[in-house]
Amino acid sequence: MKRRHLLYSLSVLSAGTLSARWGLSRLARSAPPDSPLSAEALAMVDKAWEGVDPARMVDCHVHIVGLGTDCTGCYVNPRTSQPVRHPLTFLKFSMYRHAAGVEDEANADRQYRERLLSLLEAPSMRGRALVLAFDSVHDEQGQPHPELSEFHTPNDYVLKLAQDNPQHVLAGASIHPYRADAVDELERVAALGARAVKWLPNAMNIHPGSPRCDAFYRKLAELKMPLITHAGEEQAVEGKEAQALGNPLHLRRALDAGVKVVVAHAASLGTGEDLDKPGASLSNFELFLRLMSEERFKGLLYADFSAVTQHNRCGQPLRELLMREELHSRLVHGSDYPLPAINALIRTGTLEDLGYITADERRVLNELDRHNPLVFDFVLKRTLAVRQEGKTYRFPASAFMPPEGLLRGV
Template identity: 30%
Template sequence: MLVDAHTHVFCWGENPADGYLSERTRKSWLTYLLMKLIGIAREPGETLSDKTRSRLLRQVHESRLDRCIVLAQDAVYREDGSRDDAATHFYVSNDYVLDLARRSDRILAGCSINPWRSDALAELERCRAAGSRLVKIHTAIQGVDPSLARFDPFYALARDLGVVLMFHTGYEHSCTVRSQQFTDPTRLARPLDHGGTVIAAHCGTCAWFDPENYYPRFIRIMQQHDNLYGDTAIMANLLRWSSLRRLSGEPADLRGRIVHGSDYPFPPARLPYLNRIGLFPPERRNPLDLDLRIKESFNFGPGYGDQVLRLMGLV
C-alpha cells in the first residue's frame, strides 16, 4: 500500500459552512500563484470550490497512491472557547472531508480540531465515530501552543480513542499566523508524554530565509520519544530543497519513523532533483505521483509508504 498522509483541499467560500478562505488569503500573491500553477481555471466545475474538489478526486484516482489523507482545517478560537471567524483565514470543515471520504474509497478523512474550542472533546469523539483516525492541529495558523497543560484532557482522549495527532511544525508561510514559536517541535513533549501517536508535520523544517531552523529540535525530540513520527510534506519544495537529503542521512531508527506526505495541492519542485528523477519523469503530469517519485529516490525506512495505516489502527 502507498499512502499520502498529508494532503489539503480548500474551499473558496461559496458555502462558508463547508469552508472558506478569508479575503486577505484570497487576494494574497501566493494564493494567486498557486491557482495559476495548478491550472484550476481549466478544471470542470461550476465554482472554484467544485473545481478544486474535482481536481483532487481526479488526481487521487489517477495516481499510484492507494490512499490519501485529506486534511480539514479548523478555525481560530479565543481562549474562552468561542470561535473567532474574523481571525480565521483558512477554514475547511470536518464534515467536508468526511464527505470526501464517503465519495472515494481512496480518501481518508483527517479531521482538524482546535483544542481551544469549548466542544473540542465532543468533536474529537464525533470525528472518530465518523471514521477519522487522524486529527490535525495547525499550531501556527490556529494559534495553538501544544505545550499547554489545559490541553491534557484532549491529548488523553486522543490516545484512548487511538486517534493520531498531527501537529504542524516549522515556520508557516502560506497563511496568516498567530505565532511561529508554537511550531517548535520540542513543544510536542506534552502530547507525547500522554503516550498516543504524534506526527510532526514537515519534520520541523523551515525555509532558508527564516530566522530560526527547528529541524535540529525535531531530531532531538525524535531521539527522546518513540511515539513521535515525522512527515515529509512540502519538503520537495524549493524553499526546503536540501531537507530531504539531510533527513535521509539520519540514523536508521529515526528514518524508520518518517511517513510520506506531499502537502498537495502545493506542487513539488523538479529542479533540485533532476539527477534523481531525470528531465521529463513520466510522473510529472500528476503532482501526487511526482512528489512520491522524488521522495522514493531517498532512503527512508521500509514503512515510509504505508506505516501511517498501522499508526491509525487500519491494518
C-alpha cells in the same frame, strides 16, 4: 528574506497582468496531460512502486480548500482576493487555486474536489490520500475568529468525501483544542470514521504545550487517534509569538500524554528557542531531531516528510532524513497537495544540482510532473538518493506505508 523579495516581485507582475492566465501557468500546473506517458516514464513509475503495497500506501498530508460553493461550509479569507491591499496573499492563493484546477470561483469547491479525485484515480497513482480538514483560529476563550483565519475546511466535508470515495480517500479531522466542545467533537468525528487530527499551531493560535490541551490529549490517546501537527516556521503567519507556537519541543506534552504525534515537514524551517536551555536557540529541525532521539518517545513520535523537496527545505533537512537510517521506520509519506503542483516551490533543477537526482531522472520526472503532481511527488521521493563513501541512501518503501495502527482503523 530572499523568498519574500521574490514573492513581492511576482505579486507586482501579477497585479499588472491580472487577467492573463499565462503568468499563473508558469508558476503552477493544473492542466490535464495532453499525451500518454512515455515508456521511460511508465518504467520509472513501476520502479517507484517496487516494495510499496498499494493497499497500504497512504499520502498522509493532502489539503482540500473551498470557497463555500456547493454548500460545503468551506471558507477562505476575503483578503486572498484583494490584490491591492494584500498582494502577497493574493498571489499565493491565486497559485494555490490554479494548482488545484480551480478556474471558476462560482464552482470552486466542485472543481477542486474533482481535480483531486481525478489525480487519485489515475492508473499510475495507487493507494489512498488522507484528506485534511482545517479548523479556524480560536482565541483563549475558545471563540472562533474567521477574520483571522487563512481558511476553514469543515470536518463534515472531508468525512463525506471519504464516505463517498472510500477506495481513494481517508478523512483527517481538525479540531481546535480550546473549543468548549473540542472533546465532544473529537468523539463525534472518530465515530464517523476520522483517522487523524490535523493542527497548524502557528496559524490556528494553538499552544501545544499548554495545559488547556490536556483533556484533548487524553481523549486522543484513549481513541488511538494520532495528531498530525505542523512544527517549525509557518510562512502564512507573521510575528515571533505566532512562530513560537511551532516549536517542536512543545509537543512533549502530547507525547507524555501517550498521543501518537506526526510532525509535519519534520519541522524543517526556521529557528526556535531551545526550551531546555532558556535564552538559546537552534534550528527547529535540530530541535525535532532531539525529540526523535528521546527514548521514551519511540513508538509515539513520527514525522511526515512532505514538502522537504521544496527549494527552501532541500538542503540539510532532506539530506539528513535520507541518510539517517535509524529514523526511516518513523517517517510517514505526505505530499502537502496542492503544493507539488507549484513550480516555484519544487525545482528539479535544484535537486539535480544538489546531486539528489541525475539529469536523465530529472527529464523523466518533469514529464511526470506535467501529468500528475501526486505521481510526481511520490516518484520523486522514491528516486531521490544521496551517494556518499560508496553507499547510496534512499527513502525506504516502508516510509510510504504508515506503520500499522498509526492512523486510526488503518
